[in-house]
Each structure stands twice: as C-alpha cells, then as structure tokens.
Amino acid sequence: MSNTDSVTIAPQSVRLFFQSFFKTLVYFFILVLVLAGAYKAFPLVVDALFLIVIAAILTAVFNPLVDRLESSGLRRIYGTLLMFGGIFGMVALGVIKGIPTLLNEVSRIKDVIQENSATESLNSVMGDINSRIAEYIPGFQLDLDLITSLSSQFFGQLGSVLAGALDTLATIIFILIITMFFLVDGKRMTKQLIGMVPNRYFEMSLNITYKTKRQLTNFLRGQLLAALGVAIQSFIGLSLLNWIFDTNISGVLLISTIAGMANMIPFVGPFMGMVPAIIVSLFNNLGDPVAASHFYFILHIIGMFLIVQMIDNNIISPIVVSGSMEMHPLTVILLILVGSQIGVLGMFLAVPAWGISKVVIQEVYQGLKGHHLI
Amino acid sequence: MKEKANISYPLFESFKDKLKPKRSQAQMALSQVNVFSRLSWQEIKIVENAVHIRNYAPGEPVFKQGDPGSGMYIIIEGSVGIFLDIPQQAPKQLSKLSDGDFFGEIALLDESPRTAAATAIENSTIIGFYRPDLMDILKTKPALGGKILLALSEVLAVRLRSTNGELVKVSRKLESVLESGANE
Numbered sequence: 001m002s003n004t005d006s007v008t009i010a011p012q013s014v015r016l017f018f019q020s021f022f023k024t025l026v027y028f029f030i031l032v033l034v035l036a037g038a039y040k041a042f043p044l045v046v047d048a049l050f051l052i053v054i055a056a057i058l059t060a061v062f063n064p065l066v067d068r069l070e071s072s073g074l075r076r077i078y079g080t081l082l083m084f085g086g087i088f089g090m091v092a093l094g095v096i097k098g099i100p101t102l103l104n105e106v107s108r109i110k111d112v113i114q115e116n117s118a119t120e121s122l123n124s125v126m127g128d129i130n131s132r133i134a135e136y137i138p139g140f141q142l143d144l145d146l147i148t149s150l151s152s153q154f155f156g157q158l159g160s161v162l163a164g165a166l167d168t169l170a171t172i173i174f175i176l177i178i179t180m181f182f183l184v185d186g187k188r189m190t191k192q193l194i195g196m197v198p199n200r201y202f203e204m205s206l207n208i209t210y211k212t213k214r215q216l217t218n219f220l221r222g223q224l225l226a227a228l229g230v231a232i233q234s235f236i237g238l239s240l241l242n243w244i245f246d247t248n249i250s251g252v253l254l255i256s257t258i259a260g261m262a263n264m265i266p267f268v269g270p271f272m273g274m275v276p277a278i279i280v281s282l283f284n285n286l287g288d289p290v291a292a293s294h295f296y297f298i299l300h301i302i303g304m305f306l307i308v309q310m311i312d313n314n315i316i317s318p319i320v321v322s323g324s325m326e327m328h329p330l331t332v333i334l335l336i337l338v339g340s341q342i343g344v345l346g347m348f349l350a351v352p353a354w355g356i357s358k359v360v361i362q363e364v365y366q367g368l369k370g371h372h373l374i
Numbered sequence: 375m376k377e378k379a380n381i382s383y384p385l386f387e388s389f390k391d392k393l394k395p396k397r398s399q400a401q402m403a404l405s406q407v408n409v410f411s412r413l414s415w416q417e418i419k420i421v422e423n424a425v426h427i428r429n430y431a432p433g434e435p436v437f438k439q440g441d442p443g444s445g446m447y448i449i450i451e452g453s454v455g456i457f458l459d460i461p462q463q464a465p466k467q468l469s470k471l472s473d474g475d476f477f478g479e480i481a482l483l484d485e486s487p488r489t490a491a492a493t494a495i496e497n498s499t500i501i502g503f504y505r506p507d508l509m510d511i512l513k514t515k516p517a518l519g520g521k522i523l524l525a526l527s528e529v530l531a532v533r534l535r536s537t538n539g540e541l542v543k544v545s546r547k548l549e550s551v552l553e554s555g556a557n558e
Contacts, residue, residue, distance in 0.1 A: 024556070067513045067514050070514045070515075071513060071514055071515065073518050076514070077471060187510070188423075191426065194426075197428065199428060199430060199435075199436070201427065202426075203437060203441065203444050203445070203502075203504070205443050206426075206444065206504055206506055207442070207504075207505075207506070210505075210509070212508035224410075307536070368440045370441070371441055371442070372438075372440065373443075
C-alpha cells in the first residue's frame with residue numbers, strides 16, 4: 001500500500017514542486033520588472049512628489065485665507081481666484097523688478113568680496129580685528145582665507161538659487177496651479193482619500209489628518225509671520241543705520257530677506273542673519289577711515305540685530321509662533337550639520353522641515369495611542 | 375356646499391414630478407435628525423457634502439468602548455447594537471438602533487472616551503458626521519455651523535433637564551428611605 005502510494009504521490013509532488021517553482025519564478029520576474037520600473041521612474045516620482053509637497057505646504061498656508069473669504073459669502077473658487085490674482089501679480093512684479101535687482105546685488109557683493117580678498121586693505125582690517133579679538137581671547141585668530149571663501153561661496157550659492165528661480169519660473173507657476181486645485185478641491189480630495197481607509201482605522205485617520213493639518217497650518221503661518229516680522233524690522237533697522245550713521249550697507253532688502261528666513265532656525269538663525277550685514281559693511285567700507293574708527297559698524301549691526309531679536313522673542317514670536325518648534329540646541333546643531341550636506345539652502349530648510357515632521361509624527365503617535373493601536 | 379371636482383391633469387402631474395427636487399437617501403436621513411431638522415434643504419446639501427457614508431458588515435465595530443469620541447452616526451439602512459463591555463463577561467446589549475436612528479452626537483463637542491461600543495448587527499449603511507466636519511462648516515459657513523451648534527445645545531439641554539428630573543426623583547426616594555429607616 002505504502003509502495004503504491006509512494007509511486008502515485010511522487011509525480012504529483014514533482015508537479016507541485018515545478019508548479020510552485022514556476023510560480024516563484026514568475027513572481028520573481030514580476031518583482032524584478034516592478035523594481036526596475038520603479039528605479040527608472042524614481043526620479044520622475046520624486047520630482048512629482050516634490051511639487052505636490054510644496055503645493056501642499058502652500059495650501060496649508062493659504063487655506064485659512066480662502067476659508068475666511070468663503071465664510072464672508074464668496075464662493076470658494078472665486079475666493080481662490082481672487083487670492084491667486086494677487087499672488088500671480090506679486091510673483092510677476094517680483095520676477096520683473098525684484099529678482100534682477102537681487103541678482104545684481106548678490107553678484108556685486110560677490111565681486112567685491114573676490115576683488116578685496118587679496119588686497120592689503122583687507123589684510124590690515126583683518127589684522128586690526130584679530131588684534132582686538134586677541135585682547136579678549138588670547139591666541140584666537142580669524143582666518144582671512146576661510147572667511148573670504150565662505151562669504152564668496154555663500155553669496156555665490158545664493159546667486160545661483162535666485163538665478164535658478166528665474167529659470168524654473170515654469171515650475172513655480174506649475175506649483176501655484178497645483179496649489180490652486182488643492183485649495184478649491186482639496187477637501188473633496190482628502191475626503192475621497194480618507195474614504196478608502198478601512199472602517200477600523202477610519203475615525204483615527206480622520207482625526208489625525210485634521211489635527212495634523214491644523215498644527216501644520218499654525219506652525220507654517222507662525223513661522224512665516226515671524227520671518228516676515230524679522231525681515232521688516234531688519235529692513236527698518238538697516239535703513240536707519242544707513243541714514244543715521246552712514247554705514248554704507250547695500251542690498252538692505254536682500255539682507256533683510258536672509259535675516260527673516262534665517263530666523264526660522266532657532267539659536268543659530270539670528271547670527272546667520274547678522275553675518276551677511278557685517279560682511280557687506282566690511283567690504284563696502286574698506287579703506288574708509290571713518291568706518292575703520294567705528295570698527296566697520298560691526299557693533300552697530302550686532303546691536304541692531306539684538307534689538308530685532310528682543311522684539312521678535314518677546315513680542316512677535318509669542319503671539320504668532322506655536323510651541324511646536326521647541327527643540328533641544330543639540331538637535332538644532334545636528335540638523336544644521338545634516339542640512340549642510342545639501343548646501344546653504346539645506347541648512348535653512350533642515351530645521352523647519354524637522355519641525356513639520358515632528359508635528360506630523362506627534363499627531364500620528366497620539367492618534368494611534370488614543371485608539372489603543374500601539 | 376359644493377364639492378370640489380377631483381380632476382387630474384396627467385401632463386401637469388408629470389411636470390410636477392419632474393420639477394420636484396430629488397432628495398438623496400442621505401439627505402432624507404439627515405433631515406430626520408433633530409440636530410439638522412431645522413436646516414433648509416440647501417443647508418442639508420452642504421452637510422451632506424461634509425459627511426462620510428460608510429458601509430459596515432454584520433459584527434463589524436463602528437467604534438469601540440474607550441475609543442476617543444470624534445463624531446455622531448446616523449443609520450441610513452440596517453441596524454446597530456450598542457454594547458457595554460463588562461470585564462470577564464459577555465458584552466451587554468443596551469439597545470438596538472435601526473433606520474433613521476442616530477447616536478454619539480455628544481462626541482461632536484467632546485473628545486472624551488466612548489462609554490459604550492457600537493457594532494453593526496446586519497449590513498448597514500451609516501452616515502458619519504465628525505468634529506473635523508463640524509469645525510470645517512463652522513469655519514467656512516459660520517451661520518450654518520451656528521444653527522447646528524444651537525440644535526446640539528438644545529439636545530444637551532433636554533438631556534440635562536431629564537437627568538435633573540431623574541436626580542430629583544432618586545434623591546426624594548433616598549430621603550424617604552432614610553427617613554423610614556430612622557423611624558424604624
């Protein structure tokens with residue numbers, strides 16, 4: 001009996017083996033095809049995803065404004081169009097007027113830095129600065145080559161970013177169009193996406209989405225308002241310095257914009273905003289005995305930025321920025337180090353990007369915990 | 375008195391039928407819930423666009439006891455059981471709700487944990503109206519949101535009054551029991 005069984009079972013098991021082997025082979029082949037396709041399409045997917053993420057962030061920023069217009073009785077589509085009319089107008093104005101001016105300013109500062117990097121006057125200025133520093137910190141020396149190369153690199157990269165903005169105008173318009181669709185139809189899209197979630201996780205997903213969206217909107221709006229506040233204050237402060245002390249700081253608009261953006265980075269940001277103003281003042285006033293006697297207005301600039309920081313920290317930020325940016329100094333330093341691998345822009349964006357991720361992670365964790373899923 | 379002649383005009387009737395606005399099942403279900411009963415059809419349509427229509431299989435939980443409350447449910451079709459989980463015992467069925475019934479409306483205002491579980495007894499189609507949906511209506515259509523909130527507070531006021539009545543009854547009963555105990 002057992003012999004006959006073994007005789008009859010053997011071919012069956014062989015067939016089963018070949019069947020499963022063939023199946024595995026087919027699955028493997030499909031997997032390889034899918035992976036190859038994904039690898040080939042990866043850059044396209046990443047590009048599309050990047051545009052969508054930027055559009056989603058812009059939607060989070062503009063959504064409250066469109067909601068406000070809708071609540072006043074205007075239909076959502078008209079509210080969005082009205083707002084975008086304004087934005088397109090500003091972008092057009094920025095492209096026609098602002099960016100070429102900023103580009104000229106950046107390339108001028110870069111040229112001044114490169115021209116003066118090897119001159120005697122700069123060497124004597126650095127010697128003067130180093131001797132004054134040595135009075136307080138014995139043995140400390142600022143490396144001239146390092147400073148000129150860093151400054152030149154910074155303004156060079158900034159110039160390429162601005163020039164890139166002109167080149168990728170089509171991308172900007174594309175992002176704005178996606179944002180427009182998100183603003184008009186975003187709620188329906190979100191509803192349809194959440195509608196796909198199984199019943200078990202539905203309530204939780206809805207809550208997480210809502211809370212994350214709310215936190216993100218508050219966070220981004222707060223950050224942008226605080227940045228705008230610092231930029232306006234810096235603009236006023238630098239203009240006042242030019243007017244009262246004749247500090248000869250050029251590119252006030254550009255420096256104020258950098259100071260505003262840098263303010264999004266806690267601890268390090270305020271100093272990052274201060275540095276371009278000091279560099280510009282130093283290079284613009286080389287050889288001027290009045291400026292030299294005022295230590296190239298470095299203390300004036302530091303004082304002005306300290307006042308801006310005091311106003312921002314004590315008045316503006318407590319009102320507009322939510323507490324979600326509270327970070328340990330070590331985290332900030334590590335993030336800036338990681339961001340610096342991508343460049344200056346990476347250093348700017350690393351902390352805000354982490355702030356956004358932190359908000360999302362916190363909400364997802366709270367949601368999962370509340371529904372006893374973790 | 376002259377009796378009115380009962381004459382029908384088929385063409386007119388068919389026009390009347392065609393002109394009659396078509397109401398969806400969800401709109402009809404929403405209009406029956408006291409939270410939305412005072413809204414115009416146009417407003418109910420806005421609410422319909424905000425709500426979520428979900429299908430549940432028999433035995434599938436709508437929510438579990440202890441889950442954070444996030445909204446109310448209105449049954450369009452089917453039936454849902456409300457169960458109380460008792461430790462080391464089978465869940466106790468408190469009630470069975472069917473077409474047009476609604477539950478969980480307090481969760482629209484408060485995120486406190488659900489005090490009981492809701493489970494579909496048969497294949498059910500249920501409307502879910504959640505706090506984010508209400509918040510969104512309050513933001514974009516404040517007048518409509520105000521009407522819904524007012525109706526919700528009326529529901530709460532009625533419940534509070536009824537709870538107060540029950541409390542008075544219980545405390546009187548307790549007093550009389552204590553008095554009789556003291557007399558004895």
